[in-house]
Amino acid sequence: MVQTTPLWEVFIRPRNGLSHKHVGSIHAADEVLALQAARDVYTRRGEGNSIWVVRSADIHASDPDQAAENFEPTADKIYRHPTFYDIPEEVGHM
Amino acid sequence: MYSQGLIGADGRTTESEEFLARFQARIDAEEKIEPTDAMPEGYRRTLVRQIGQHAHSEIVGMLPEGNWITRAPSLRRKAALLAKVQDEGGHGLYLYCAAETLGVSREEMTEELLTGKAKYSSIFNYPTLSWADIGIIGWLVDGAAIMNQIPLCRCSYGPYARAMIRVCKEESFHQRQGYELCMSLAFGTPEQKAMVQDALNRWWWPSIMMFGPHDADSQHSDQSMAWKIKRFSNDELRQKFIDATVPQAEYLGLTLPDPDLKWNEEKGGYDHGPIDWSEFWRVVKGQGPMARDRIKARKKAWDEGAWVREAALAHAEKRRARKMAAE
Numbered sequence: 001m002v003q004t005t006p007l008w009e010v011f012i013r014p015r016n017g018l019s020h021k022h023v024g025s026i027h028a029a030d031e032v033l034a035l036q037a038a039r040d041v042y043t044r045r046g047e048g049n050s051i052w053v054v055r056s057a058d059i060h061a062s063d064p065d066q067a068a069e070n071f072e073p074t075a076d077k078i079y080r081h082p083t084f085y086d087i088p089e090e091v092g093h094m
Numbered sequence: 095m096y097s098q099g100l101i102g103a104d105g106r107t108t109e110s111e112e113f114l115a116r117f118q119a120r121i122d123a124e125e126k127i128e129p130t131d132a133m134p135e136g137y138r139r140t141l142v143r144q145i146g147q148h149a150h151s152e153i154v155g156m157l158p159e160g161n162w163i164t165r166a167p168s169l170r171r172k173a174a175l176l177a178k179v180q181d182e183g184g185h186g187l188y189l190y191c192a193a194e195t196l197g198v199s200r201e202e203m204t205e206e207l208l209t210g211k212a213k214y215s216s217i218f219n220y221p222t223l224s225w226a227d228i229g230i231i232g233w234l235v236d237g238a239a240i241m242n243q244i245p246l247c248r249c250s251y252g253p254y255a256r257a258m259i260r261v262c263k264e265e266s267f268h269q270r271q272g273y274e275l276c277m278s279l280a281f282g283t284p285e286q287k288a289m290v291q292d293a294l295n296r297w298w299w300p301s302i303m304m305f306g307p308h309d310a311d312s313q314h315s316d317q318s319m320a321w322k323i324k325r326f327s328n329d330e331l332r333q334k335f336i337d338a339t340v341p342q343a344e345y346l347g348l349t350l351p352d353p354d355l356k357w358n359e360e361k362g363g364y365d366h367g368p369i370d371w372s373e374f375w376r377v378v379k380g381q382g383p384m385a386r387d388r389i390k391a392r393k394k395a396w397d398e399g400a401w402v403r404e405a406a407l408a409h410a411e412k413r414r415a416r417k418m419a420a421e
């Protein structure tokens with residue numbers, strides 16, 4: 001059987017002070033080669049100073065069909081937002 | 095480099111009216127579609143095909159220019175050409191990874207390219223006969239690519255749009271190094287000027303064919319526009335490209351090989367002569383002068399790289415087993 005080369009997701013930190021951000025994926029046999037390939041493909045012009053690679057198979061994603069129940073607090077929980085509370089102008093910026 | 099107007103898109107889809115309307119509403123609201131979102135089968139199929147063709151074009155596009163790396167006339171030109179060809183390889187990889195988010199595997203795409211089932215931009219089936227071709231390709235072919243790719247940065251499919259943003263950032267270097275190369279020849283000796291004029295004569299028509307068939311003849315284009323995979327029609331993009339290129343050719347003192355090319359005051363753009371579409375279709379269908387060589391070169395690279403892929407996997411497996419034993 002011909003084995004296929006696994007897929008890795010690539011994350012890059014553009015500079016210190018920022019978090020690593022997903023930039024794409026790469027195929028590589030192991031993490032050492034994945035890091036080298038990620039460097040060649042995603043950082044040819046100073047795009048970052050640190051790379052993470054994670055096997056795509058190890059990523060677990062939330063179900064898009066449950067997006068409504070997961071991520072909709074704004075509509076029915078408006079009291080979570082600062083603008084819900086009226087503060088008199090005399091008090092100054094709060 | 096670039097994909098031409100998609101060849102043979104098939105946007106047919108069988109979902110319920112209600113599902114399609116909900117999807118269209120998201121598109122109309124300029125929402126991006128992400129890999130796990132529900133999408134019509136026709137949308138997925140069109141994108142797999144378009145992104146695949148685009149990726150293959152970047153990869154095959156390395157060959158005509160790679161042909162001149164060892165013969166570049168100076169270290170400066172050689173370094174620039176190497177960097178450009180490496181970028182094109184990178185573009186291919188960004189795009190394969192965008193296509194893979196739609197459920198097609200890299201192996202399937204490679205297989206389709208090597209068996210000749212998948213199409214790629216017809217422009218790469220022409221030979222690079224002289225050093226001037228390298229300048230003309232950067233100026234015209236990458237120039238046409240930029241016209242096509244900028245609107246793709248706003249494509250409705252998130253991963254494709256993000257890949258295009260990275261690609262577009264790199265294309266400007268490609269076009270500028272090509273135009274600068276053309277300048278050095280056009281302002282050089284009479285022989286050098288004749289060489290760049292000859293290259294322009296050969297590449298002009300294939301370059302404007304890169305935008306694909308005229309709007310009236312391009313099927314399935316409407317569906318791609320409605321889904322915002324495509325934002326401008328083939329003819330609109332071709333017009334923009336010609337209008338931008340004419341003054342650039344004038345600056346070089348070169349003549350575009352189209353006697354019918356003239357300014358049309360009324361439309362505020364140039365009119366051009368008839369395009370030989372029979373040649374275009376011949377080349378798309380694999381009868382271009384270099385078509386067989388291109389696929390042969392890709393097959394050779396794939397076959398001769400097999401032992402490297404196998405060795406890397408065997409090594410990874412050995413390391414994994416050793417690590418497990420140590421734990």
Ligand SMILES: [Fe+2]
Pocket residue numbers: 095096152181182185261
């Ligand atoms: Fe490219």
Ligand SMILES: [Fe+2]
Pocket residue numbers: 095182236239265268
């Ligand atoms: Fe390019």
